[in-house]
Amino acid sequence: MELTDIIFYIFALVTIGSAMIVVFSRNLVYSAFSLMFTFLGVAGLYVLLLADFLAVTQLMIYVGGILVLMIFGVMLTHRVVNVEISSGAMRVIPATIVVGVFLGTLLLVLTRTKWMVMEGSPDVIGTTSMIGTALVTDYLLPFEVSGVVLLVAIVAAAFMARKR
Amino acid sequence: MNEIIQSSLSLLWPELTLTVTFILTLFSQFALRKAPMHSGYVALAGFLLAFLLLGTQGGSDASVFGVMLAVDPFAVFFKYLIIISGILVLGFSLQSEEIRNNAEHAGEYFAFLTSMTLGMFLMAGASNLLMMYLSIELVSLSSYVLSGYLRNVERSNEAALKYVIFGAVSSGLMLYGISLIYGLTGALDIYSMRDVLATGAVMPGSWAFATLVAAVILIIGGFGYKISAVPFHYWTPDVYEGAPITITAYLSVASKAAGFAIMIRFFKVAFLNTVSADGAWEVLAGMNWELIIAVISVLTMTLGNLVALWQDNLKRMLAYSSIAHAGYMLMGLVVATDNGIAAIMVYFVMYLIMNLGAFYVVMVVAQKTGSEDIDDYRGLAYRAPWVAGAMAIFLVSLTGLPPTAGFIGKLWIFAAVLSKPGFVWLAIIGVINSVISLYYYARVFRNMYLRQGDEEKAQPILFGSRTIAGSLIFAVPTIVFGLYFGPILEWAKNSVTLFLR
């Protein structure tokens, strides 16, 4: 059992464990904080997959941006009177059906497929320059369009969240 | 690199115009503080310019920015549909009370309409899975905020929230499908996807094929959400009822058109081997997705028509009716022929006129009477004869009876379905569904002409000449295109060409 395998199992456990807490916890703040651990776990997995740029971007955008936004949302929308921030009951039957059918099919199909994997292990090179070059050559149009998407999002969020 | 950028941009004048219009409209509200609704005229000017510049794209059959975006007759046809409905909806918005009551933010309203139109233009041409995702998200984000535009109205907030949740989940499903296709083919554009599939790397019967099927079903989740196909339609009634009526009208026509464009392009290009002489598609071995789409089409038609039967709110009824119409149009995709696609395109032209007309009448009646309930349409024929007459024409057309445009649309779809052997059962289900739909359209018609309202609701409604002219703009073509549809048919048949590399 190599060291990288052990690290993989640790990060996988962190990710899945905290994801379970996010979904099944009764307390909204606990869910928000374990979401942070999910994001950290995924960032660690990116490093294992030699995607250094994305690992750092994951930390900056997801933990530093989206998670902070979620916590603001939780804090701004709970009733001030309640001390315990509860998030309601759950329905078990749809959950079991989804787990059974959907996950079962996916696992069966994904593990049996012979993917076109390349031989040997990839070189440990930085991906930042490759991604950067791709963004301004092959992917120039999506890059510009995502600029428009972000502008729309900023104006939309500001518009919706303002006081009357 | 410079040459690629220059040659690509020279084919994208309408998109560039819309981007500039978006920014100008957004900032115009600072200059127009005294008359905020006038930012709508800025948007209208931009849309008209984009409409004229669409002419520069006509006749091209190329791909820009590598293979990101295709500029071909197929895309241009749908862009015309989108921009025309955009211009008409801008006209509605300038007359709409709902928007005028929230006029301080009208600049943002018109700006989001412009960004939504830009997204739909990109959807019509997208030929790379990343571009498809980005353009769908651009349209979706603009639609979320537009459906929640009436921030003080509860049902508008609720509509926006349900729309966001459902849209985000659907795009998550679609992305998972895209990631599996990336894993199978190593590329993100649909041309490379077709090339890899053509080499036989994914044999039918292998596990890789099962993954491909799973991936395509997940991607259908994303497309199906955009066109409101069952079982991805749950957002449609709530959003259509809660959003401002101008947005409902736009979503029901243009957003659906863009969704169909992207879906047809994906299915035709990614799985096509050749097109035979009479226009039938020969798909790559084993990729018989027709059955999946046939099932979706039947479910969509039937559910849309059946649930529309017990609606009391006209906006909600029109929402279910538009779900049913998407089901009819999917029949054209099931048969996998160029005739089927031309039939869908003709149907869209007719659907644009009659659906926008119907929503226009609902808007003006709601503004004068304050109600959208079908019961409150009783006696409308005596209170407002011109408007009720227009509505009657739209109802007849939506059912699909001659001599209206709706009849021609359905006729061509059925003709395309029957021209390919083995799909008679589909056409029969379509006819049965049209008969079911007659009942709920006729209910409105009966209320308008054969019932009288209560005393205080029996006063005549005075509609201005602008309103009457507006309803005639839709009513007259509905009859005219029902009788003289040759040019539209020609235009559709000539626009079926997709850029195939």
Add this chain to the structure above:
Amino acid sequence: MLSINYYLILSAVLFTIGVVGVLTRRNAILIFMCIELMLNSVNLTLVAFSAYLGNVEGQVLVFFVMAVAAAEAAVGLAIVLALFRNHVTVNLDEINILKW
């Protein structure tokens, strides 16, 4: 290196946990968190394929998905805030003016 199946199983399980969350929980913000779980699992799948196929395109797609996910989260939470101001609740069971 581990075979790619480990990463695919992990992301499939993560995706399903997210879907289960969306279907069963009633708090709007919690549903957004589950949507982020789904998007993270998609990103993980893409990065895994990118590493094992030797292709950087998957990572470029992840970059865009992250950007759009952030945009969607911002707009979604703004809508939740607007709803909360009108209703003082974000529980989907209590918000149901629009019925069948």
